[in-house]
Amino acid sequence: MKWARATGADGSIMTGVIADDMFHPRASLGSDQMAGDAVAVADMALLPPVVPGKFIGLWNNFKAAAEKNGNEHPTHPLYFFKADTSLSGPGASVELPDSAGRVIFEGELGIVIGKTCKNASVEEAEQAIFGYTCINDLTSLDILFADPSFPQWTRSKSFDGFGVVGPVIETDLAWQDVTVTVLVNGRERQSYPAADMILPPAQIVSLLSQDMTLNPGDLIACGTSLGARPVKAGMEVEVVIEGIGGVSVTLTGSTDG
Missing domain, CATH: 2.30.30 (SH3 type barrels.)
Known part of the structure; x- marks a missing residue:
């Protein structure tokens, strides 16, 4: 559905x-x-199919990317938060502020929580998942690593519109069978199997629920894999997942009007 x-x-x-x-x-x-x-x-x-109370994103959750980058597999989600005002949806225009510098797209599978979830087992967490959606976790690389003493995860990912979600929430999705694809101006730039996840959705939800109560409507981006790359104003970026559809936005510059 x-x-x-x-x-x-x-x-x-x-x-x-x-x-x-x-x-x-x-x-x-x-x-x-x-x-x-x-x-x-x-x-x-x-519009974005959900307005999350918490918009959580994961880092280093795909085996291929972890291997390439020399990272160990995490046993607990490595996560950050995106501001609620970063939310945007199908057909939106997203401004790339000059202060953001280099910005990359990150096509991701998103989990939408359907039930209040605290200290949940993996089985309980599975039941708490309402469905899945497409996410483009836009990120300013320049800001993320600008201060060597403190990686700025929240700031780099929280510019207005930098959390693209949609077009729908699919409640009947075999997530392990899908491919996450990103098209830039119609050309495929990222494509990877969701099955390559290190921590699968139910385990992600279970482990996060040990740290905080998850509420209906909360949104979790499962992380990205190889292929994320820089984008510029004037580009159209679409994240496509079979069974869900595609969510596309147009990038603009701060001086575009």
Whole structure:
């Protein structure tokens, strides 16, 4: 089942299920309660499918990248937070501020939490996962490593729009069978199997829940693998995962208007 958020012709924001090119409004994410008549998806403007209370990202969670970079496999998620204002969605324009310097894309699989989760077993964590989405974790490399005494994970990843999410949340996805692909101006620039994850989704959720309570709507980016590279203003970047779809944004510069 594909869940989405969208703006209608009257400007109202709705959450619902997409089926047969129609948007079926629901009372809330995961609710069975209808909240209006179905509307053609073509008449809606898709938004990020969830507004997370916590937007968590992982580092060093793919075997191929860890091997290339000479990193040990972590036994607990190595994570950071992205600001809530970094959230952007399908078709957005994302400004690359001059202060950000070199910016790279990172195509990632995203986990959406559906149930409150604290000190969860792996089995309980599996049940707490609502579904999966596409994420582009845009990152300023220059800021990340600007101060040798303190890698600036949060600042480098929290510029407005730097957390691209969408187009939908798919609740029925065999994550281990999918490939994460990134297209830049239509050309494939990153492609890797999600099955290469070091810590799989249920284990990620279980371990994070030992550190903090995870709430419905919280979002976890599972990390990226080989192929992330710099992007510039004027480029269109799309993250595609079969079964979920593709989320595309256009990058602009701070002097573009």
